[in-house]
Amino acid sequence: xxxxxxxxxxxxxxxxxxxxxxxxxxxxxxxxxVSIMGPSGCGKSTLLHLMGLLDAPSKGTIxxxxxxxxDASDKSLARLRNESIxxxxxxxxxxPDLSVLDNVEIPLLYRRVGAAERRKAAEAAxxxxxxxxxxxxxxxxxxxxxxxxxxxxxxxxxxxxxLLADEPTGNLDSQMGDxxxxxxxxxxxxxxxxxxxxTHDPRQAEKTTRTIRMFDGRRVS
Amino acid sequence: xxxxxxxxxxxxxxxNALVISEIFVCFLVLFAVLTQILYNVSNYRKPLxxxxxxxxxxxxxxxxxxxxxxxxxxxxxxxxxPVAENPYQDRQRALLQVVKADPAVEDAAWAAPLPMSHxxxxxxxxxxxHRVRYSMARCTDEYKDVMGIEIxxxxxxxxxxxxxxxxxxxxxxxxxxLAFGDEDPVGKSFTADxxxxxxxxxxxxxxxxxxxxxxxxxxxxxxxxxxxxLEYSGRPMSSIDGMALRLKPGxxxxxxxxxxxxxxxxxxxxxxxxxPLEAAAEFNRxxxxxxxALFGVVALFLTFMVALGLSGVLWxxxxxxxxxxxxxxxxxxxxxxxxxxxxxxxxxxxxxxILAGVVVVLQFPFLDLLGAMSRxxxxxxxxxxxxxxxxxxxxxxxxxxxxxxxxxxxxxLRYE
Numbered sequence: 001x002x003x004x005x006x007x008x009x010x011x012x013x014x015x016x017x018x019x020x021x022x023x024x025x026x027x028x029x030x031x032x033x034v035s036i037m038g039p040s041g042c043g044k045s046t047l048l049h050l051m052g053l054l055d056a057p058s059k060g061t062i063x064x065x066x067x068x069x070x071d072a073s074d075k076s077l078a079r080l081r082n083e084s085i086x087x088x089x090x091x092x093x094x095x096p097d098l099s100v101l102d103n104v105e106i107p108l109l110y111r112r113v114g115a116a117e118r119r120k121a122a123e124a125a126x127x128x129x130x131x132x133x134x135x136x137x138x139x140x141x142x143x144x145x146x147x148x149x150x151x152x153x154x155x156x157x158x159x160x161x162x163l164l165a166d167e168p169t170g171n172l173d174s175q176m177g178d179x180x181x182x183x184x185x186x187x188x189x190x191x192x193x194x195x196x197x198x199t200h201d202p203r204q205a206e207k208t209t210r211t212i213r214m215f216d217g218r219r220v221s
Numbered sequence: 222x223x224x225x226x227x228x229x230x231x232x233x234x235x236x237n238a239l240v241i242s243e244i245f246v247c248f249l250v251l252f253a254v255l256t257q258i259l260y261n262v263s264n265y266r267k268p269l270x271x272x273x274x275x276x277x278x279x280x281x282x283x284x285x286x287x288x289x290x291x292x293x294x295x296x297x298x299x300x301x302x303p304v305a306e307n308p309y310q311d312r313q314r315a316l317l318q319v320v321k322a323d324p325a326v327e328d329a330a331w332a333a334p335l336p337m338s339h340x341x342x343x344x345x346x347x348x349x350x351h352r353v354r355y356s357m358a359r360c361t362d363e364y365k366d367v368m369g370i371e372i373x374x375x376x377x378x379x380x381x382x383x384x385x386x387x388x389x390x391x392x393x394x395x396x397x398x399l400a401f402g403d404e405d406p407v408g409k410s411f412t413a414d415x416x417x418x419x420x421x422x423x424x425x426x427x428x429x430x431x432x433x434x435x436x437x438x439x440x441x442x443x444x445x446x447x448x449x450x451l452e453y454s455g456r457p458m459s460s461i462d463g464m465a466l467r468l469k470p471g472x473x474x475x476x477x478x479x480x481x482x483x484x485x486x487x488x489x490x491x492x493x494x495x496x497p498l499e500a501a502a503e504f505n506r507x508x509x510x511x512x513x514a515l516f517g518v519v520a521l522f523l524t525f526m527v528a529l530g531l532s533g534v535l536w537x538x539x540x541x542x543x544x545x546x547x548x549x550x551x552x553x554x555x556x557x558x559x560x561x562x563x564x565x566x567x568x569x570x571x572x573x574x575i576l577a578g579v580v581v582v583l584q585f586p587f588l589d590l591l592g593a594m595s596r597x598x599x600x601x602x603x604x605x606x607x608x609x610x611x612x613x614x615x616x617x618x619x620x621x622x623x624x625x626x627x628x629x630x631x632x633x634l635r636y637e
Contacts, residue, residue: 046631054551055631075555082553089634093548097232102225109225110553154552 001162001194002051003027007060009046009217020046021217024060030161031192033185035205038214044198045166047214051196052085052164053077065161082110086155086193088184090167092147094139100126100150101135107158125153129183145176152183156193163187165197169204181207226562226569237570240534244574247527248610252582254520255609256594256602257513263598264442270393270433271336272369273498275327277477278335279320279464280494281484310453312488317361317464319487325469325476330363331451333463336436337501344447348411353400355392356436357447359457360465364448367467375407375429378450387424389450396445397430406430411447425449438502440509442593466495528617535567535621546625547633556626563622564615571614575607 009021021043028034036044049055050062053069061070069080086107094103104122113121126132129149139147148168155163165184169177181204187193197208205211213221230237307313313331320329334340335358345354364370365377373394382389390411397406411425434448435441451458468476477495484493539546546559554562582603585591591599 049631049634052551054634055629075557078550078553078555078558081551087551089548093544093634095545095548097229102228105225106549107552109222110549110555110558115224158553 001030003063010058033188033195035208042214043217086160086163088165090170125157248578252606307459327467329466332360335463355445387426391429392447531617550630560622564618567618
């Protein structure tokens with residue numbers, strides 16, 4: 001599904017050069033549910049951003065479904081993110097001025113999908129996460145767990161093949177966290193969606209099929 | 222996407238209200254200035270109806286040595302006693318001959334008020350059950366050649382109008398349309414149904430129609446105008462204190478001094494003042510343009526302030542929404558999509574403000590407040606305002622839109 005070859009990421013400012021990732025080789029197969037673990041600052045989120053084509057590596061190559069994407073144009077990368085990748089963030093990142101339904105529709109806006117079809121797909125995604133009844137609510141009217149479920153609905157509305165979750169349970173209590181991971185597990189089981197989840201919680205990592213461990217910007221297992 | 226933007230703007234209506242109000246005020250100011258400019262340009266391009274190059278205006282006044290005051294040829298003193306006939310007719314004929322005898326004078330005519338004189342004689346009468354307002358001047362038969370007036374229908378004044386028991390008139394096409402509609406006005410009587418006291422009014426007969434006559438020059442919007450024929454023996458002639466002189470090209474101030482001296486020799490009890498109409502027209506243009514230019518500068522300054530404000534507000538909005546931009550990039554928005562979203566949001570806010578502005582300014586034609594302005598100028602002014610405002614919004618949005626795309630998606634998501 002996604003492959004990283006000798007990937008390095010260096011952040012440079014005028015005075016400081018920070019190596020965030022170094023020599024990372026990684027391959028994730030289609031339908032896998034992989035967790036990434038490691039201490040804070042070890043490069044987990046940077047790795048997820050590179051896999052999500054939100055950032056470009058300083059060195060090395062990234063291939064999606066066998067095709068290298070490292071040198072793709074901004075437009076091509078945007079289309080790949082839109083059609084192939086879904087994101088779930090730790091702090092949900094919902095747009096506060098849009099209703100739940102409008103938030104979920106966003107990825108389809110950039111796919112030039114018609115309004116009726118967009119609505120139908122968004123309602124189906126909300127149904128999937130059990131929030132169809134709250135579609136006209138605004139994010140501020142929902143609990144943390146509900147907001148994360150909306151974020152999952154938004155991530156899956158375009159039926160991506162790869163779902164990237166950056167500490168999706170980090171801002172939730174353990175019960176809500178379990179609910180969220182259960183939804184993600186269900187997705188991989190039923191839709192064969194490939195899922196990569198960054199987590200600090202070993203209990204949640206145990207529920208995945210494989211765990212990748214990072215330390216100081218390097219993959220250690 | 223447009224619906225999405227409208228929804229976003231509507232849901233942020235409190236935050237956006239100030240920006241929309243700012244654009245709304247800018248719309249009204251721009252509309253006032255642009256419409257005024259278009260109105261003046263449209264007036265300037267209309268036919269003037271006469272040619273004032275090489276024409277001078279001459280004003281004469283009776284010198285009252287006892288009181289040290291000056292009155293016009295007749296003035297209040299002359300008009301205080303009703304006169305059946307003009308007591309000054311011999312002197313007026315003689316003075317005209319003095320002027321015409323000068324080798325630099327091509328032709329001359331008695332007329333009042335003279336073009337560019339800032340003197341206005343307006344008539345208002347109920348005609349065929351609707352009110353007709355028009356400005357007018359009186360003149361002798363030479364006036365057509367002196368002023369280069371073109372007759373479009375009928376004829377100019379001639380001796381056949383002498384003693385006919387009517388007041389011969391040449392009216393502009395605009396007055397003809399207003400008073401007679403599609404009918405041919407030539408030969409028709411242009412007289413009110415009755416005077417305010419109920420007595421029948423003397424007949425004003427239209428003998429001809431001229432293309433236009435905008436007395437105060439190119440910037441004058443008033444084109445509903447009539448010229449009335451003066452007979453030396455008639456009472457109206459007694460109040461005439463102006464003369465228009467067409468001079469040979471190249472005539473200078475010395476010619477004016479010579480003519481004035483000749484007139485003083487012939488009528489030492491009068492004072493004379495002569496001025497080229499070109500100078501008076503230039504003065505009129507400047508006097509007309511000064512307030513518009515001032516208003517334009519104020520409007521330009523206001524528009525500049527609005528532009529700075531819009532750009533600043535949008536910049537601030539982009540800065541406070543960087544994480545949202547990051548989320549949109551993650552969801553599949555390209556840099557171009559983000560750029561167009563920022564621009565689109567301002568265009569949507571502009572559309573709301575413009576719609577409100579259009580509703581306000583559309584009241585003018587509905588309430589009949591356009592005055593002499595044509596509907597064409599109004600529509601052109603409105604269209605130009607809308608285009609200008611969208612242009613302004615686009616320019617103001619460009620820099621913040623560029624700013625929104627310079628932040629890398631991964632950085633935008635981390636932005637606090």
